[in-house]
Amino acid sequence: MKIINVRAEHNYQVEIGVEFSSAIKQICNNHRKVLLLAPTSLIKLFKIKESKNLFLLPTPNGESQKSAQYLDRIWRKAASIGLERSDAIIGFGGGATTDVAGFAAATWLRGISWYAIPTSLAGMVDAGIGGKTGINSGAGKNLIGSFYSPKKVFIDPHFLESLPKRDISAGMAEVIKCGFIADYKILNLVQEDILDYPQLISRAVKVKADVVSKDFKESKLREILNYGHTLGHAIEKDSKYKLRHGEAVSIGMVFVAELSKELVNLSEDAVLLHRELLRNFNLPLSYSKSRWNSLSVLLMQDKKVKQSRLRFIGISKIGKPVWLEDVSLSTLAKVYERISK
Template identity: 45%
Template sequence: MSVHVDSTLGPYDVHIGRGVLNRLPDLVGDAMRVAVIHPEPLTMLARTVAAQLDRQITMIPVPDAEAAKTAEVLTRCWDTLAGAGFTRSDLVIGIGGGTTTDLAGFVAASWLRGVGYISIPTSVLAMVDAAVGGKTGINLGAGKNLVGAFYEPLAVLCDLSLLDTLPERDVRAGMAEVIKCGFIADTGILELAREDLTDAADTTSDRFAELVTRAVQVKATVVAADFRESTSQGANVGREALNYGHTLGHAIEAHAGYTWRHGDAISVGMAWCSRVSRQLLGLDHETVVMHDDLLGGLGLPLRYEQSAWADLRRIMSLDKKARGATLRIVGITEFGKPVIIDGPDEGALEAAYRELS
């Protein structure tokens, strides 16, 4: 299966299925040098991928998880490319979860103002979210993804067989982003998941493959219409719709020192956003309950520290969707109908959080 992303910076395909990693040699093109950026625990997989390529290979191991997305690691990647003599005709491959693909994409975007990039995501989260859509970047102590660039890959290879050894908790965390796509755009995702939550989280099932493909299609459609996240206003929501649950979710990640999985934090963020939407947008109670049933049924958390609200609200002020001193969050009025809430009532935000706690 393939999903076409009609990007303004250059269209590309997301290949989804078992064994699609075999397509890599045909995608590398004429690049003489290839850098393979990978987390240290995936060294063996990275070597297996590199062995497919008859090129000068530079292996760049990086720390696992959010520890990779720092200015220090980014600088080390640049220095390695410089030492290997990388030119604009060369290529970067990112292998790993969302943090690695975010970093590797930014390395490719910033080296010589842009070299070719191929993404090989190895987690559910990376396949349906981080590896698709062209957002790349690193974190700062002040917040997540505050430094980065919009940059598209040449291709994305979502080989589902790479998920066979992924811990169950990581699979379920990635499913948070799949469910998000159901609430903001494709209600068929919600129906498919509700039919059998266990099968939905089984990486070997046809149901899982369809859910991943539908989630990738949602993201491809949204980013093609608003690549640089610049068109949203009121009910006319572009790429910012993908941030449903992320304003609070990113704040939780920062507050927890990035020890929480992204999907876990986004799950709490969506449960919170559904309650904010009920108070400020008239979202029906049944849809709020469905958030809890689906997310909770997948084993995802629905709450965070009760006493953390003041700190979380301060961190949310740094959210990328904020405009000046005005907070902007994504809510929904009903299934598939996202809305931008500008300057939401502070009492409603806190009340929604207290309800969760």
């Protein structure tokens, strides 16, 4: 078992290599009542049962659970079982589940404990860690939420054995992102014939934990974790969430690598390495040329926009993030041509 510490509004640990059923048992032993949120498919697959102090609430699949309507269902369930301030919520599932579980915990009784047990690779290395919680709305993705850290994160790599290949690949986009912004060793490890998932997860979690510990509320440094996400979030929404988060981020990384080449002279070799590594996991590298007008509108809704100025995280070389400030729409359109089809 590997333990990684995160410093935030409170310090907490990410335990990698723990068996999920023992994690649930540990949480239930520490609280009088526990409400576990999980997609119906996972409740059935892993045979999760209610007990004297464990209550279940099934979630819809994917991003549809990150809605005000479902959040209200969680609050009603919490009220019906008498969830108190000393009790807890567990988010058991992918990134969407841990996002909404954390936000429910942040808002119920003005804040109760919550735990993340991410079951997807993307959840393990990204969404389940860092304390960003929230829901989607008509205004955009993740614009409603809070910084509210879990009490603990439990990562069981055995979940990967039951994940579809597409979901593994989507998670690998986030792992590769960590390699480009901070840990070159990751870029070597993802090229090996047999992937060492526990080591990849540990290294990616360490990258995120180090950044979050220095800048919990994203005053600036934490923005580097959004590498590939600015266009990625716009594509994700434009696709009506038919693309996985990691698939959209993959396209976003290729785009911002090309933008970095244009603005800060990122080497052609580094740009090509983006394409090569992402292609190795069958991740998309391009998006429809005809969607640019829609994407340009969605980009203006990004959280990093300041005074109506578009900002991107780029890299000047591997492991060296840079802030690309006040990028013009004409430059973005020109670069988008390189990745559109």
